[in-house]
Amino acid sequence: MLARGFAAAVPAPGLTARRCSRRPSTSSRTTTNERARRTRTNVFAPLVRPAPFVGELPLVDPEDLILLDGEIGPVLRPEAKDSDVAREAWYVRAILTADVYDVAIESPLELAPRLSDRVGAQIYLKREDLQPVFSFKIRGAYNKMKQLTEEERARGVITSSAGNHAQGVALSGQKLNCKAIIAMPVTTPAIKVEAVRRLGGTVELVGENYDATQAYAKERAAAEGLTYIPPFDDPYVIAGQGTVGVEVMRQLPSAEIIFVPIGGGGLAAGMVAYIKAIRPEIRVIGVEPAGANAMTLSLARGEIVKLSKVDGFADGVAVREPGRDCFEIIQTMIDGIITVKTDQIASAIKDVFGDTRSILEPAGAVAVAGAKAYCQAHGVTGKVIAVTSGANMNFDRLRVISEIADQGGKEEATLLSIIPEKNGEFKRFVETVGDINISEFKYRVQGADARVLYSIEVSDLKDVQNTMQRMEALGFKTVDLSNDATTQFHLRHMTGGQGRVENERLYKVEIPERAGALGNFLEFISPRWSISMTHYRNDGGRVGQVLFGVQVAEEEREVFEECLDGCGYKYDDMSSNIAFKTLFG
Structure with a gap:
């Protein structure tokens, strides 16, 4: 196990440390000259890889560690x-010897002037979204496949991926005249399947999730003598991704902080391995989505963990467990890791569009979101680099992204007010909002009161606080729902009143985006339990979120949730959500 040999340590807040110790800060590590001397001495030493893990990884929830912005x-x-x-x-x-430029370009490093002015730092974008496959993944895939013998290439390769790595392997196979089989989940959007086929890859649609697809690919590789090309956890894949680090050191040697997105960890591992060897004083900070924070939790515990669930909004970095080789490098060399929320990622997509007129995919904007959050939280004013890692955006996702981008940029707030249902009260409500622009509102009478769910355009937090204070002064009870995901993705699109439904509970379930999936799910519920409300919308991802109300007596709740467990879909009990209780409860 990677934790072998660790000393005892004080556990991180809310986490259990196992045979782990907190290493001294960067300033107290091996000196720069000593590190350089030892590096020159060991440059031809063989690579010792982490021992294979035996047993089950610790299962954790993304909510086990919640970080503040920045x-x-x-x-x-x-x-x-x-x-x-x-x-x-090694x-x-x-x-330095990775041969990736047969298929990759040296991507430009561009100053983002509008974003820089807004944040107060000089933010440069490392435009990996401009690669031939619109992602950095081509670097690692090609470098790995270039190491294969002629015999191995003749037999062919196989990989498992739902996106950017798939296209990287397909293009590499085309360039190297090597048959490339790409196993993809059956829920993969058609645009990504067609992109792989267009690049010459042979697509096999297998499994409803990535774990099943990966298992199929590895089994077939063993059975047919194919070489499995990992998406991130391989030394030559990591080395290929590390060429991004070589480029940024040449393009902006005066950079102070570099923000890198982390999914499995290949890009971050490669970049930090090179940058810390050449310029150890430059800080490298990883960025993960808050709902897909496998590396964040692994670093906090000092051992690799597996997430019980993953938020797939930024699907390119939505992994349940980080790579073992990647973790070993990142754990010893990275300066830190931060997390960003969904609306912050959407806001970063909008920011990059404002400066470049290019649209990043959510995973491609994660590092930009992290750079914004960190610089604003810590008052950074120097030169900062954020890697824009991909632009393979499903067009259907733009609707959701545009709706929540202003929330993430703190340019819009969603409020819920309860006002008396009397003549003139709604007019008084509108007058109380004042000169602030209302971008959306829904009004519904419920008995003696009315509920108003509305969004307002704001310039800062003071606008929100002032509006709420004015509402409360008139007796209009008001709550801020700007950071409530259930409101943003579901309830703001629903209109209705309290149905007075007995024993109603609210659940959110993730259902694969394929024909018949919803029907299969309903078979587990009906006809024993009555569904009281539903909301679903396709956001262009591999899974869709269905919000549904169901009548379940308290004594049957355990049986009902066992039934949900049996369907195999991930779900959350949202019954205590304040917006649901106020609007529909």
Whole structure:
């Protein structure tokens, strides 16, 4: 296990430390000159990879560690070993000799002037979204496949991916005249399937989720003698991604902080391995979605963990467990990791569009969202780089992104007010809002009162606070729902009153985007339990979120949730949501 040999440590807040210790901060680590000397000495040393893990990984929830905007998460580091330096030297050599430019370009580094002015720092975008497959993934896939023997290429390769890695392997196979089989979940959007086929890949649609697809690909590789090309957890894949680090050091050697998106960790591992060997004073900070924070939780515990569920909004970085090779590098070398929320990612997409007129996919904007949050929280004013890692956007997703982008940029707030149902009260409500523009509202009478769910355009938090204070002064009870995901994705699109439904509970379930999936789900519920309300909308992802109300007596709740467990779909009980209780409860 990776945690072997760790000293005892004080656990991070809310987490259990196991045989782990907090390594000293960057300033107290090996000096720059000593690191450089040892690196030169070990440049030809063989790479010692982490031992294979045996057993079950610790299962954790994304909510087990919640960070504030721009807050650096805790990192439990192992004691330094001689093999660390040998590993670092191997990666520097592998990165410098990686041959990726047959298929990749040296992507430009561009200043984002509007975003820089808004944040107060000089933010540069490393435009990996401009690669031939619109993602950095081509670098690692090609570098790995370039290492194969002629015999291995003749037999062919296989991989499992629902997106950017799939296209990287397909194009690499075309360039190297190597048959490439791409296993993709059956829920993969058609646009991504067609992109892989257009690049010459042979697509196999297998499994409803990535775990099932990956298992199929590895089994077929073993059975047919194919080479499995990992999406991130392989030294040559990591080295290929590390060429991004070589480029940014040449393009902007005066950079102070570099923000890198993290999913499995291949890009971050490759970049930090090179940058810390060459310029250890430059800070490298990883960024993950708050709902897909496998690396954040793994670093906090000092061991690799597996998420019980993953928010798939930024599907390109939505992994349940980080790579083992990636984790070993990142754990010892990265300066920190932060998380960003869905609306912050959407806001970052809008920011990049404002400066470049290019549209990033959600995963491609994660580092930009992290750079914004960190710089604003810590008052950074220097030169900052954010890697825009991909632009394979499903057009259907733009609707949802445009709706929540202003929330993430703190340019819009969603409020819920309860006002008396009397003549003239609604007019008084509108007058109380004042000069602030109302971008959306829904009004519904419920007995002696009315509920008003509305969004207002704001310039800062004071606008929200002032509006709420004016409402409360008139006796209009008001709550801020700007950060409530259930409101943003579902309830703001629903109009209705309290149905006085007995024993009503609210659940949110993730259902694969394929024909018949909803019907299969309903078979588990009907006819024993009565559904009282539903809301669903396709956001262009591989899974859709269905919000539904159901009548379940308290004594039957355990049986009902066992039934939900049996359907195999991930779900959350949302019955205590304040917006639901106020609007529909």
